[in-house]
Amino acid sequence: MDGLAGRIDSTKSYVWDLENKPNIRPSAETVSKLAAALDTTIAVLLGERTVEDADEADKVFFRNYQALKPDTKKQIRRILDALKEENGN
Amino acid sequence: MTPTQAAIQLTKLWRDNRPESRPVYPVDCRFIAEGLGIKVHGDDSLGDEFEAALILEADLKAILYNDNIREEGRKNFSIAHELGHFSLHRNQGDFHCSMDDLNEMQPHPKGIEQEANAFAATLLMPADDFRDTLALRTPTLEVVSELASRYDTTLTATAYRILELSKVSPVAVVRVRRNQVIGWSRSEGMRKTGFWLEKQQSIPDSALCMDRGGQVVDSELWLKPGYAGRWELTQSAVWMPYYDQTLVLLSARSAELKDEWCDPEEYSPDPFAS
Numbered sequence: 001m002d003g004l005a006g007r008i009d010s011t012k013s014y015v016w017d018l019e020n021k022p023n024i025r026p027s028a029e030t031v032s033k034l035a036a037a038l039d040t041t042i043a044v045l046l047g048e049r050t051v052e053d054a055d056e057a058d059k060v061f062f063r064n065y066q067a068l069k070p071d072t073k074k075q076i077r078r079i080l081d082a083l084k085e086e087n088g089n
Numbered sequence: 090m091t092p093t094q095a096a097i098q099l100t101k102l103w104r105d106n107r108p109e110s111r112p113v114y115p116v117d118c119r120f121i122a123e124g125l126g127i128k129v130h131g132d133d134s135l136g137d138e139f140e141a142a143l144i145l146e147a148d149l150k151a152i153l154y155n156d157n158i159r160e161e162g163r164k165n166f167s168i169a170h171e172l173g174h175f176s177l178h179r180n181q182g183d184f185h186c187s188m189d190d191l192n193e194m195q196p197h198p199k200g201i202e203q204e205a206n207a208f209a210a211t212l213l214m215p216a217d218d219f220r221d222t223l224a225l226r227t228p229t230l231e232v233v234s235e236l237a238s239r240y241d242t243t244l245t246a247t248a249y250r251i252l253e254l255s256k257v258s259p260v261a262v263v264r265v266r267r268n269q270v271i272g273w274s275r276s277e278g279m280r281k282t283g284f285w286l287e288k289q290q291s292i293p294d295s296a297l298c299m300d301r302g303g304q305v306v307d308s309e310l311w312l313k314p315g316y317a318g319r320w321e322l323t324q325s326a327v328w329m330p331y332y333d334q335t336l337v338l339l340s341a342r343s344a345e346l347k348d349e350w351c352d353p354e355e356y357s358p359d360p361f362a363s
Contacts (some may be wrong), residue, residue: 061143063167063205072136072184076153079132084149087128 008033092121092204095176096211115241116213118169122152127175129168131156134148143174150175159331162243166209173208174201214240214250221253228260228340229303229325244327248338252276259284259320259341265292266334282341283316297335300325319344 005012010032016040018034026034068076090098103116106124111117111360119129128149133156141154152171160162178201214236222239228251230244237247248262252274259282261275270290296310303325308317311324321344326337 058147059143059145061171061177061178061205062139063141063170063202068138069136072139075132075135076139076142079130079134079153080144080146080149080151083128083130084152087149 004037007037090177092173092208093211094274094319096173097215099212100170100215110131112291113216115165115240116215118172118212121212122168122172125175126150127152130154131159131164133179137143141171143171145175145179156226160243162237162246165241166243166246169209169212170205172212173205177201177204177208195253210246210250210253213242214247216254216297217304218344219250219254223254227323228258229304229323230254230301230336230338231303231325234301234327244329244336245332248336249274251338255262261341263292263337263339264334265297265337268292268294268297271334277341279341282320283313284311284341285313286338297326298324299328299335301325301327303338303340308341308344312341318326 005015010030018020018026094133099121100116102124103121104113105119107120122129127143129150135155135157137155137156141152144153144164150167152168154164154167154171156159156164158167165291181201183210188338203252219236219240222236223232228248230248233251235243236242236251237244240247241248245264252260252262253276255276255278257278259274259276259278259280261279261284263286264271268291270286270288270292273286275284276281296306298304298306303323306322306324308320308322311322312320320341323342324337324338326335328335
């Protein structure tokens with residue numbers, strides 16, 4: 001707790017308050033320092049997103065990846081769109 | 090979590106939740122994927138340069154594979170490989186990209202590809218069952234072929250699994266195309282035999298007996314003179330036309346102590362013995 005207090009330029013008792021008082025309203029500056037110190041985002045700290053969501057950028061992994069021909073790329077996109085449509089129904 | 094631990098978790102999931110009518114093996118990675126909310130789709134309209142991919146987008150989780158891959162075993166391995174990326178790498182930020190920035194796509198670092206392969210091998214061929222089924226038999230391609238149909242895997246992947254799981258037995262796999270070595274690997278125990286091949290080393294026809302069941306061959310075909318006399322080699326091989334290559338499996342045992350694996354250093358002639 002001491003370490004965290006130091007990293008957000010605050011005191012140990014304020015960190016205790018942050019952890020234990022549901023109605024506490026820290027300043028935007030404090031929240032942003034906290035996010036940096038805890039290696040997370042402001043949205044996660046404010047409970048707007050879970051860590052899982054925050055990480056949910058589009059991703060793709062290939063096996064034995066080689067440069068794809070433009071046709072193959074288009075075809076993959078088309079298949080994915082069809083799968084999404086199936087999902088929606 | 091290591092690739093092995095992650096794979097064991099999913100194997101358990103399959104063992105405990107599979108439909109009652111299904112045997113434990115082969116492990117059905119399509120079923121596992123669907124259980125994790127991942128669509129599995131094979132498509133035969135894709136170019137040969139595409140093997141398989143895991144796609145994670147906000148409204149779709151999917152494994153897409155090329156249905157033109159000839160062997161079911163290879164499709165299974167590809168799907169299991171992508172499940173490995175899902176289990177191990179989906180929350181690591183630095184090396185994946187989205188479908189839209191494919192042009193800047195770099196090949197994945199080797200490390201994560203190897204992890205996904207280790208994951209796939211463990212998921213499809215769990216060590217405990219694999220060892221029990223292999224039992225104390227001398228590994229030959231006939232045995233490999235039996236294991237491959239149990240797990241629905243390719244001969245090559247299954248042969249490599251034998252190497253991994255043979256800590257002490259001296260075993261080696263060699264892949265040969267037009268009389269040239271294109272790849273080889275050996276188990277820990279095989280080090281003792283001094284077995285070593287150079288890249289693209291040429292292999293004479295006489296060394297490529299095409300016998301699945303295996304036969305004892307002249308050790309000097311594969312081992313250096315200082316070692317050949319001390320080891321008996323059983324060789325089996327099979328021609329794989331799809332890949333235009335021959336898969337060779339070598340299994341060694343000490344010529345002095347026929348029944349047991351032993352360390353040749355311990356049995357070198359003792360000049361002081363009478």
